[in-house]
Amino acid sequence: MRFILQRLGFYLLAAWAALTLNFFLPRLMPGDPATALFARFRGQLRPEAMQALREAFGLTPEPLLGQYITYLGHVLRGDFGVSVAYFPSPVSTIIGTGLLWTMFLAGTAVAVSFVLGTLLGVAAAWWRGGWMDTLLPPALALLGAFPYFWLAMVALYVFGFQLAWFPLGHAYADDLTPGMNLPFLASVLRHAALPVGTVVVATLGGWMLSMRNTMVSVLGSDYVNLARAKGLPPSRVVLRYAARNALLPSVTGFGMALGFVLGGSLLTEIVFSYPGQGYLLLQAVQSQDYPLMQGIFLVITLAVLGANWLVDIAYLWLDPRTREGS
Amino acid sequence: MAEPILSIRDLSVDYVSADGPVRALDHVSLDLMPGEVVGVAGESGCGKSTMAQAILRILPPPAVISGGQVLFEGRDLLAMDEGALRRMRWERIAMVFQSAMDALNPVLTVGEQIADTLRAHGAAPSGRAARARAAELLGTVGIHADRLESFPHQLSGGMRQRVGIAIALALDPALVILDEPTTALDVIVEREILEEIQELQRKRGFAVMFITHDLTRMLQFANRVAIFYAARLVEVAPAGELRMAARHPYTQGLLRAFPSVHGGDVDLSSIPGSPPSLRSPPRGCRFHPRCAVAVDLCREREPELVALGPAHAAACHLVTG
Numbered sequence: 070m071r072f073i074l075q076r077l078g079f080y081l082l083a084a085w086a087a088l089t090l091n092f093f094l095p096r097l098m099p100g101d102p103a104t105a106l107f108a109r110f111r112g113q114l115r116p117e118a119m120q121a122l123r124e125a126f127g128l129t130p131e132p133l134l135g136q137y138i139t140y141l142g143h144v145l146r147g148d149f150g151v152s153v154a155y156f157p158s159p160v161s162t163i164i165g166t167g168l169l170w171t172m173f174l175a176g177t178a179v180a181v182s183f184v185l186g187t188l189l190g191v192a193a194a195w196w197r198g199g200w201m202d203t204l205l206p207p208a209l210a211l212l213g214a215f216p217y218f219w220l221a222m223v224a225l226y227v228f229g230f231q232l233a234w235f236p237l238g239h240a241y242a243d244d245l246t247p248g249m250n251l252p253f254l255a256s257v258l259r260h261a262a263l264p265v266g267t268v269v270v271a272t273l274g275g276w277m278l279s280m281r282n283t284m285v286s287v288l289g290s291d292y293v294n295l296a297r298a299k300g301l302p303p304s305r306v307v308l309r310y311a312a313r314n315a316l317l318p319s320v321t322g323f324g325m326a327l328g329f330v331l332g333g334s335l336l337t338e339i340v341f342s343y344p345g346q347g348y349l350l351l352q353a354v355q356s357q358d359y360p361l362m363q364g365i366f367l368v369i370t371l372a373v374l375g376a377n378w379l380v381d382i383a384y385l386w387l388d389p390r391t392r393e394g395s
Numbered sequence: 396m397a398e399p400i401l402s403i404r405d406l407s408v409d410y411v412s413a414d415g416p417v418r419a420l421d422h423v424s425l426d427l428m429p430g431e432v433v434g435v436a437g438e439s440g441c442g443k444s445t446m447a448q449a450i451l452r453i454l455p456p457p458a459v460i461s462g463g464q465v466l467f468e469g470r471d472l473l474a475m476d477e478g479a480l481r482r483m484r485w486e487r488i489a490m491v492f493q494s495a496m497d498a499l500n501p502v503l504t505v506g507e508q509i510a511d512t513l514r515a516h517g518a519a520p521s522g523r524a525a526r527a528r529a530a531e532l533l534g535t536v537g538i539h540a541d542r543l544e545s546f547p548h549q550l551s552g553g554m555r556q557r558v559g560i561a562i563a564l565a566l567d568p569a570l571v572i573l574d575e576p577t578t579a580l581d582v583i584v585e586r587e588i589l590e591e592i593q594e595l596q597r598k599r600g601f602a603v604m605f606i607t608h609d610l611t612r613m614l615q616f617a618n619r620v621a622i623f624y625a626a627r628l629v630e631v632a633p634a635g636e637l638r639m640a641a642r643h644p645y646t647q648g649l650l651r652a653f654p655s656v657h658g659g660d661v662d663l664s665s666i667p668g669s670p671p672s673l674r675s676p677p678r679g680c681r682f683h684p685r686c687a688v689a690v691d692l693c694r695e696r697e698p699e700l701v702a703l704g705p706a707h708a709a710a711c712h713l714v715t716g
């Protein structure tokens with residue numbers, strides 16, 4: 070318990086640091102979003118609107134500390150300010166659904182890749198020197214070495230365009246109403262198959278190799294040897310003694326990978342025209358929409374921190390040695 | 396005379412690596428009678444653990460058993476199929492591992508690691524029966540039953556090794572291999588544990604293969620002693636006979652290194668140098684570079700193990716029956 074709270078404290082601190090950075094960065098840059106927006110509308114806005122804009126962005130004549138406190142208050146309420154490109158929609162509503170799609174896509178991709186890669190690693194180590202151990206790792210490493218963009222395009226062309234097994238884009242078919250109904254969920258899965266599949270193919274080799282290598286060393290450990298000597302069934306030796314221990318280092322990497330895929334979802338979403346926030350981010354950058362960019366970065370950061378905290382809890386549950394003092 | 400319970404015949408083990416095999420056990424033959432305590436001694440790296448693990452066929456790669464037989468109650472363990480072997484493991488032969496630190500699974504409780512052994516062999520009809528038996532086993536090695544819920548890292552080294560012994564005794568085996576069961580422990584705990592093992596052995600009468608490089612302890616405990624040097628068996632004799640009349644110069648050196656049976660500092664200076672690399676052992680007798688009495692023949696030809704008495708044999712050109 071103490072450990073969980075300790076970690077929570079750490080992540081809160083990290084989140085606070087991210088928030089603070091997010092507050093100061095735009096204020097250190099030349100110009101301000103209000104002026105930028107004003108310029109974009111090329112005099113179509115009346116000068117009074119300028120002041121309203123500045124206030125909407127939190128750029129009040131207040132002292133910096135006051136601005137900072139107001140900003141924190143807003144963020145805690147989920148208010149990330151107003152978008153420039155989609156003025157005057159608040160950033161939070163614009164991010165809203167996109168974020169959910171991105172988290173769904175990245176989360177599924179990382180989870181599938183992790184589970185599949187780990188299982189393959191276990192199998193490769195157990196049948197060491199077999200075909201799974203000799204052929205699969207180089208094949209996957211080769212796939213992982215292709216530029217992801219290219220891999221995704223090829224997959225889209227072959228499976229989406231040529232074979233038409235999967236839709237070419239979007240998160241679900243237009244004629245369906247989102248909700249907890251079977252056709253909609255099936256459509257979501259079909260639309261996610263290619264983007265998730267390509268990310269899995271590109272990242273599978275890493276999980277497999279790291280699990281395989283830890284497994285090999287754990288299989289040579291005394292406690293696995295003792296398990297075999299005790300005459301336990303092979304399935305128990307592999308799963309409860311070897312894999313269960315070999316899993317621990319991989320779990321640590323899981324949180325990091327999640328952040329990586331969340332942040333890198335941009336490419337996937339562009340290739341597969343997926344309505345996630347990566348797409349939004351691209352637009353935000355193109356239109357210099359600072360509030361939107363900041364909002365997205367902040368949300369990604371918080372999602373990654375949250376995911377890492379969950380991974381810490383999972384680790385605690387998996388490794389009794391970290392439970393000390395609980 | 397009774398049949399041996401374990402008969403190791405001409406057993407050889409290689410560790411295969413990219414630059415060729417390393418022979419860690421070279422044509423070793425050794426018998427154990429039912430209920431007998433046989434000590435196995437020799438310097439670090441001479442192949443003791445390799446032999447222990449070869450008997451149970453649990454040597455992890457890159458080790459390969461390259462020849463010989465391990466007859467247990469007349470059946471060759473090395474030729475047995477996995478299913479039959481799995482029943483031999485632990486129901487008939489159990490083992491206490493060298494390192495108390497690493498032999499227990501860090502993510503399972505002590506209770507689970509005893510119970511899964513019982514259940515795998517149908518020795519406990521239910522989870523509750525397994526728990527009760529596990530508690531009883533912990534009791535025999537002096538650990539309170541509330542330790543069943545403990546994870547290995549919550550136990551001291553001595554307790555962990557006791558758990559290892561409890562696990563070994565779980566299925567009432569006929570042979571227990573003790574691979575340096577006390578190396579990681581301090582002297583007092585070491586003595587306690589060895590006395591407990593001796594006590595249990597007297598009560599239950601299982602045969603013991605007791606591996607150590609501490610000759611003093613071994614001569615107290617073992618009926619018979621086998622001395623290994625650089626992957627080979629160089630001398631075997633009843634404990635008393637070995638102490639009074641060791642014939643191999645290496646054994647004699649080892650005995651001088653442990654001056655009194657009641658302790659004292661270990662001093663290997665009576666055997667200068669260190670054991671040879673098993674990758675390229677010296678020609679002739681493997682001990683000749685360190686042997687004070689070696690003659691030309693020792694540099695030329697490898698000595699065979701020759702019988703010097705009913706239960707005494709040594710591999711040295713300078714001894715003759």
Ligand SMILES: Nc1ncnc2c1ncn2[C@@H]1O[C@H](COP(=O)(O)OP(=O)(O)OP(=O)(O)O)[C@@H](O)[C@H]1O
Pocket residue numbers: 410412417419438439440441442443444445446456457493608673
């Ligand atoms: N995984 C391995 N790869 C290559 N060689 C190995 C391996 N394990 C052991 N060996 C070799 O086998 C020899 C015998 O090792 P073993 O562990 O059986 O020695 P030991 O007599 O038990 O030593 P100790 O008293 O230190 O436990 C060693 O000299 C070592 O060089």
Ligand SMILES: [Mg+2]
Pocket residue numbers: 443444445493574575
């Ligand atoms: Mg050893």
